Amino acid sequence: MGPFNQEHAVIRNYLELVLELPWSISSNDTLDLKKARMDLDADHYGMEKLKKRVLEYLAVRQLKNNLRGPILCFVGPPGVGKTSIGRSIAQTLGKRFTRISLGGVYNQADIRGHRRTYVGALPGRIIQAVRNAGVKNPVILLDEIDKMSSGVQGDPGAALLEVLDPEQNCHFVDHYLNVPFDLSQVMFLATANRVTTISPALYDRMEIIYMTGYTQEEKFLITQRHLLPKQLSQHGLDSSLMEIPNESVKLLISSYTREAGVRNLERKLAALCRAVALKVAMNQSAMVDDVITGDNPTNEVNSKVYDGNEIWSRLGVAGVAVGLSVNEAGGNVLLVEANKMAPGTGQLELTGRLGTVIKESAILAYSWLRTVAHQYGLSGEDESTDLLGCTDVHIHFPAGAVGKEGPSAGITIATALISLFAQIPVAPDVALTGEITLRGLxxxxxxxxxxxxxxxxAGLKRVIVPKKCDKYLSGIPKDILVSRIIFF
Structure with a gap:
């Protein structure tokens, strides 16, 4: 065929893809368990469940060479190390690593490829990743798998069902390649911030490993072992030019960052390094304490973001209770404020940008309280009278610009209402979470x-949780669980 023929480039590109794919090329895995454990501990602190799963995979690979690659999905808030742990796993196993970003993908052709009859047809991202890796058993990280969306070109999540099914991906057919390719030796890793946006069928094909946030003690150790040496190296500094005292590091963690991960903490450390680098470049002495606590308003780390006394100044008043919520960024402390207005007609007013479920929880808590008001001495001596029915109640959730949803605030709202009508403040060091029913269960x-x-x-000493939630306490550091959990 002549080079000027219209089909010449199409056929040549297809043949080059077929020849470049690693049909029988594999990399040798590193199966040293002790070395793997040391490498994982050197790269990341904590994550014991995840590290144990990787070591189990290596142990089974020592006993059986043709083990199919696992399909793991790391779910957690931003900044906890989901993507970086995937790269570390590949280095530990001695496998080649490649990453596929699925955020914003809405076309199934991105996964399965285009048919060659279309102009500008390309293979899917899976086949491209295997070609770039050069071996048939790489580690492929599917980043932000919960950010995919379906469009008029199909659902990419449905196209991933065959890719992530160990019983089917040994004969994966890309529309562009149009011949079966074996993906059973590929180790697929996925990351997501939450699982609610993942389709049930796709969720069923993955082994979910939750990666929650870090405690302040863990953040302190992560800063000393990983973040600070990394930032010093990136900014051309060393310990002789900059040394942050332990108290200053704890001040950064408690007053400047309050997140589940360590991404903002790393940004603050980078800001400190830049400030010290500027002083060093100008032949000045770099005092890190001055940089952190100085009065220079131009430095972004000077103004405290979180005040330790902020939440405590709003507690200790009748009608205020502390609840707990969860979003993509981890857990949050949620205040509930209740106020009564008499005389009234028993109306309930809810404010704070609330969703449907949390509004229903407030209505349930208020209805239950009216039925048991006499039992708690809130309706007077006559059981037939309803003093709550002659009073209007207003329940507000502060931070009104932030959306709130979920049933977890049920017992928090009920506690705030009882505190309001009994005029007994809730203990300021107690937080509550749990769903309430119309019967008070x-x-x-x-x-x-x-x-x-x-x-x-947030510095709260006790947390009241439902009794059936004790199965979720595994993995929480013991120093946090001591004299902290109260089952209801």
Whole structure:
């Protein structure tokens, strides 16, 4: 065929793809368990469940060479190391690593490829990743798998069902390649911030490993072992030019960053390094304490973002209770404020940008309280009278610009209402979470670990959780669980 023929370039590109694919080329895995454990500990602190899963995979690979690659999905808030741990796993196993970003993908052709009859047809991202890796058993990281969306060109999540199914991906057919390719030896890793946006079928094909946030003690050790040496190296500094005292590091963690991960903490450390580098370049002495606590308003680390006394100044008043919530960024402390206005008609007013479920929780808590008001001495001596029916109640959730949803605030709202009508303040060091029913039963809720860590970061000493949530307490550091969890 002549080079000027219209089909020449199409056929040549297809043949080059077929020849470049590693049909039988594999890399040798590193199966040294002790070395793998040391490498994982050197790269990341904590994550014991994830590291144990990797070591189990290596142990089985020592016993069986043709083990199919696992399909793991790391779910957690931003900044906890989901993507970086995938790269570390590949280095530990001695495999080649490639990453596919699925955020914003809405066309199934990005996964399966285009048919060669279309102009500008390309293979899918899976086949391209295998070609770039050069071996048939690489580690492929599917980043932000929960950010995919379906469009008029199909659902890419449905196209991933065959890719992530160990019983089917040994004969994966890309529309561009149009011949079966074996993906069973590929180790697929995926990352997501939450699982609610992942389709049930795709969720069923992956082994979910939750990566929650870090405690302040863990952040301190991560800063000393990983973040600070990394930032010093990137900014051309060393320990002789810059040394941050331990108290200053704890001040950064508690007053300048309050997140589940360590991404903002790393940004603050980078800001400190830049400030010290400027002083060193101008032949000045770099005092890190001055940089952190100085009065220079131009430095972004000077103004405290979080005040340790902010939440405590709003507690200790009747009608105020502390709840816990979970979002993509981890756990949060949620205040509930209740106020009564008499005389009234028993109306309930809810404010704070609330979703449907949390509004229903407030209505349930208020209805239950009216039925048991006499039992708690809130309706007077006559049981037939309803003093709550002659009073209007207003429940507000502060931070009104932030959306709130979920049933976890049920017992928090009920506690705030009882405190309001009994005029007894709730203990200021107690946080509550749990769903309430119309009969006053308390049902279990999710996100217990994230909520307990949020209470720990806020300085709350006790957390009241439903009794059936005790199964979610595994993996929480023991120093946090001591005299902290109260089952309801």
């Amino acid at each position: 308390v049902l279990p809720v999710g996100g217990i670990k994230e909520k307990i860590l949020a209470a720990h970061r």
